[in-house]
Amino acid sequence: MSEAGLLVSTRKGLLIGRSSADRTSWEWSELQRAGWIVDYTMLDARSGKIWCSASHWQWGPRLHYSTDWGESWVEAGTPAFDDGERSVEAIWMIEPGGRDGLLYAGIMPGAMFRSEDDGESWQEMTSLSQHPYRKYWEPGAAGLVIHHIAVDADNPDRVIVGGSATGIYASYDGGQTWEARNSGIVSDHLPPDMQDTAPCVHSLFAHPMQQGRLWQQNHFGQYRSDDDGRNWIKVSDGLPGEFGFPTAIDPTDPDVCYFIPHDSDQARMPYGGELAVFRTRDAGEHWERLDQGLPQSDFFHTVYRHALGQDSCDPLGLYFGSSGGELYGSIDGGDSWSLLREHLAPITAVRAWQLDNSD
Amino acid sequence: MSVEIRMARGLRVHVDVPERVNVDGGTAREALDDLIAIHPPLRRFVLDDAHRLREHVNIYINDELIVDRQELSDAVKAGDKLYILPAVSGGAGTEPERSKVNS
Numbered sequence: 001m002s003e004a005g006l007l008v009s010t011r012k013g014l015l016i017g018r019s020s021a022d023r024t025s026w027e028w029s030e031l032q033r034a035g036w037i038v039d040y041t042m043l044d045a046r047s048g049k050i051w052c053s054a055s056h057w058q059w060g061p062r063l064h065y066s067t068d069w070g071e072s073w074v075e076a077g078t079p080a081f082d083d084g085e086r087s088v089e090a091i092w093m094i095e096p097g098g099r100d101g102l103l104y105a106g107i108m109p110g111a112m113f114r115s116e117d118d119g120e121s122w123q124e125m126t127s128l129s130q131h132p133y134r135k136y137w138e139p140g141a142a143g144l145v146i147h148h149i150a151v152d153a154d155n156p157d158r159v160i161v162g163g164s165a166t167g168i169y170a171s172y173d174g175g176q177t178w179e180a181r182n183s184g185i186v187s188d189h190l191p192p193d194m195q196d197t198a199p200c201v202h203s204l205f206a207h208p209m210q211q212g213r214l215w216q217q218n219h220f221g222q223y224r225s226d227d228d229g230r231n232w233i234k235v236s237d238g239l240p241g242e243f244g245f246p247t248a249i250d251p252t253d254p255d256v257c258y259f260i261p262h263d264s265d266q267a268r269m270p271y272g273g274e275l276a277v278f279r280t281r282d283a284g285e286h287w288e289r290l291d292q293g294l295p296q297s298d299f300f301h302t303v304y305r306h307a308l309g310q311d312s313c314d315p316l317g318l319y320f321g322s323s324g325g326e327l328y329g330s331i332d333g334g335d336s337w338s339l340l341r342e343h344l345a346p347i348t349a350v351r352a353w354q355l356d357n358s359d
Numbered sequence: 360m361s362v363e364i365r366m367a368r369g370l371r372v373h374v375d376v377p378e379r380v381n382v383d384g385g386t387a388r389e390a391l392d393d394l395i396a397i398h399p400p401l402r403r404f405v406l407d408d409a410h411r412l413r414e415h416v417n418i419y420i421n422d423e424l425i426v427d428r429q430e431l432s433d434a435v436k437a438g439d440k441l442y443i444l445p446a447v448s449g450g451a452g453t454e455p456e457r458s459k460v461n462s
Binding site: 080087088 | 403407408411445
C-alpha cells in the first residue's frame, strides 16, 4: 500500500500531512518547529529523514531532521562560514546528492554548502562563491540567495544551481568547477553586454527523464532549455505575464511544466486577483489556464518560489500555498483544485512525496 | 573573577541551559566565552558565524546595555550580573530584511 505526504513549511512552523494513495483525505500533524520561520522542508527518500531548515528572529538558522514523521526532531550540523566575515542567515534549500550521505544546501547570503556525512558537518563550496561572476551577483527582494539545486540522480557529479540574483551555474565534476549557463536570458536589470552574468532566477528544475531539459521561472520570463542551460528559450507567449516565482514539473513527462504568473515585480500577486495555474504539455508552445476551484476575485497574495510542489502519482498531484496561508491541492494534474487548509501563516514551501509501503 | 550570567526564558525554551550560571572573565566576551565552554550549544544562539553578537540579541551588564557589540570588550567585575536577552524585534514592522519575503 502506498502513502502520500505533504510538507507545508510556513513562516511560523511546519505542518506534515499524510494520506492514503487516493489523496482525498489528509491527516495533519500538530505545528512542528512552532515559532520558527521554516524556509524549506523535504523528505530524503534514501534515509527516510525529513529535513527541516528554519530560522529564528533572534537565534539564527538551524537544520533539523526527523525519522518519525515529525514526532521528534534532531538538530543536525548547521552550515556556517569560516572566514570571520559572513554568517549564514538562512538555509533556503536542502537537496540530496547523488550518493549516500551527500547533501547540498543553498544559503543566504549567496553560497552553497555540501555535506558528505548526512548533515553532520558542512563545507562551503567556495568554487561557486569565488566564481568570476560573483562580483555581479545582486540581492533580490529576499536577499542574495542560492535557492535551487538540481542534482542528477544518475550522475552525482552533474549539479545545476540557481539563485537571486546569481544566474544559473552547472558543474560536471561534483562542484569543483562551475560554468555559467545564462545564454538567452534577457534581464532588464543588466546592461546589454552583461546579460549572461547574473540573471535573477526565481525557480529552476532539471527534468529527471530527459537529460538537458531545464525549466526556469525567471524574474523576467519563463524559460526552457534543452541543453543543460547552454541556451535558454523564452516560452512566455500565451501566459498572462512574465513575472512569478514557482515552477513544477511532471516527473513522467519532460514537456509538462506548471507556472503561476504574477502581475509584475511591483504587485507580486495573480493578475486581477484571479488565482490560476498555467500548464504546458508541449514544452511551452501552448499554455492552458487551470483555475477550476481556485478563487477568481480578490486574491491578493503571493505564491512563493518553493510553495508549489508535485508528487509522482498518476494522475499527478500538485499542491501550492500562498502568502495568505491557504493551501490548495489538485489530484488530477491541475485540472481542478480544492482548498486543503486555510488560516495558516504565510506558506514558504510545499513539497510532496509518495512512498510505497508494500514491502 | 566571578560574574553571574542570567539567560532569558525566551532563550531557555530553545536550548537546555539553567537560568543562572557563574562564569569567569574580565570582559563581556571573556564571560560569554566561559559560558559557551560550559554550554557549547549556546554559541550558535548568541553569536553568528563570525562570532559577533546576533543582531537581535542584547547583552546587559547590570542595567547597562553593552556598547561594543562587535568585540564585546565591555568590562565586567566580580559581582556583576550579565543578562542575555532577546531584543523585542520580532514583531511586525521590525522584521529582519530577509524575512519580509520568502519569495
